[in-house]
Amino acid sequence: MCLAQLCKSPINYTGNKYRILPQFIKYFPKNVNKCMDLFTGGATVAINFIANEIIAVDNNPRVINLLKFLKKQDYDKLMNKIDNTIELYGLSNSYKNGYTYYKKYVEGNNGLKKYNIEGFNKLKKDYNALKNKNTDKANLYLYLLMIYAFNNDIRFNSKGEFNLPVGKTDMNKNNRNKLKRYIDICNDKKIEFICKDFRKINIKDFNDIEFIYADPPYLITDAVYNENDGWGKQEEIALLSMLDKLNNNGIKFALSNVLQKKNLNVKNEILYNWLEKNKEKYFINKIDYNYRSASYNKKNRDGLEEEVLITNYKVEE
Numbered sequence: 528m529c530l531a532q533l534c535k536s537p538i539n540y541t542g543n544k545y546r547i548l549p550q551f552i553k554y555f556p557k558n559v560n561k562c563m564d565l566f567t568g569g570a571t572v573a574i575n576f577i578a579n580e581i582i583a584v585d586n587n588p589r590v591i592n593l594l595k596f597l598k599k600q601d602y603d604k605l606m607n608k609i610d611n612t613i614e615l616y617g618l619s620n621s622y623k624n625g626y627t628y629y630k631k632y633v634e635g636n637n638g639l640k641k642y643n644i645e646g647f648n649k650l651k652k653d654y655n656a657l658k659n660k661n662t663d664k665a666n667l668y669l670y671l672l673m674i675y676a677f678n679n680d681i682r683f684n685s686k687g688e689f690n691l692p693v694g695k696t697d698m699n700k701n702n703r704n705k706l707k708r709y710i711d712i713c714n715d716k717k718i719e720f721i722c723k724d725f726r727k728i729n730i731k732d733f734n735d736i737e738f739i740y741a742d743p744p745y746l747i748t749d750a751v752y753n754e755n756d757g758w759g760k761q762e763e764i765a766l767l768s769m770l771d772k773l774n775n776n777g778i779k780f781a782l783s784n785v786l787q788k789k790n791l792n793v794k795n796e797i798l799y800n801w802l803e804k805n806k807e808k809y810f811i812n813k814i815d816y817n818y819r820s821a822s823y824n825k826k827n828r829d830g831l832e833e834e835v836l837i838t839n840y841k842v843e844e
């Protein structure tokens with residue numbers, strides 16, 4: 528499978544695996560009927576799985592609800608609603624009006640920031656004031672907030688409020704294309720989104736699952752989703768014990784992680800010990816950091832983090 532065929536998520540998610548996906552795909556087992564993406568985040572891996580049935584799990588209700596909401600949409604009708612909301616909030620629409628229309632508002636390399644700041648802040652206030660965050664309106668607002676936010680990111684504070692400032696871009700052609708492809712893929716493939724803590728997943732309920740991909744927050748890196756509800760030693764141990772159970776049940780797994788940060792001399796001791804204990808059963812496949820995007824993790828451009836894909840099967844070359 529080549530990169531050109533891979534699909535980008537409509538959600539620009541911190542830690543998403545798009546750039547290193549071509550490497551993963553060759554490590555993933557072939558001819559899988561049913562599989563699971565256990566920490567799906569923006570669903571980058573889930574939507575690119577080749578399987579008859581895909582189950583995508585994450586414990587972040589906002590992200591799962593947004594993915595579910597976008598999945599069930601008719602693209603043209605959704606775009607109508609999006610364009611109307613953009614107009615309602617006085618946000619830029621460079622796709623419709625052309626970028627030159629907004630040139631006089633552009634200062635330095637701040638893109639559409641100045642033009643959008645007022646409308647974006649109003650949208651953010653209105654979204655944060657909504658009591659129910661899982662209505663069509665709330666999901667549409669959240670999607671637009673992400674599109675117009677700094678780095679097109681999604682981020683909430685400890686009170687659950689969307690808390691990013693305005694960004695430089697808008698609902699441009701690129702974002703429209705990503706959304707359309709995502710909706711098309713969801714119509715073509717059987718993808719189910721489940722909002723659950725991974726510890727609540729009872730593998731017996733999914734006994735026909737053949738392969739599970741796990742991309743948890745990394746214990747020794749400082750990703751943003753560790754900030755609020757945290758990923759600690761307990762979660763790490765629970766996950767590794769779940770993977771052992773999967774292995775005992777004959778289910779294939781692949782686990783993404785970082786073994787060590789070379790510059791800081793920091794090791795994930797729990798993971799190291801687990802691998803040492805299971806060295807006959809589990810395989811460490813090195814991931815080439817050059818595939819990472821510049822925004823993914825700048826610190827790693829020199830390969831200072833040892834990123835790996837751990838599998839309980841030998842990779843078929």
Ligand SMILES: C[S@@+](CC[C@H](N)C(=O)[O-])C[C@H]1O[C@@H](n2cnc3c(N)ncnc32)[C@H](O)[C@@H]1O
Binds near residue numbers: 565585586743744
């Ligand atoms: C590294 S990100 C996954 C990125 C994803 N593979 C992608 O390409 O977009 C890790 C995800 O784990 C989720 N998560 C954290 N703790 C969790 C838990 N206890 N159970 C389920 N998901 C959890 C976070 O919400 C986050 O989306």
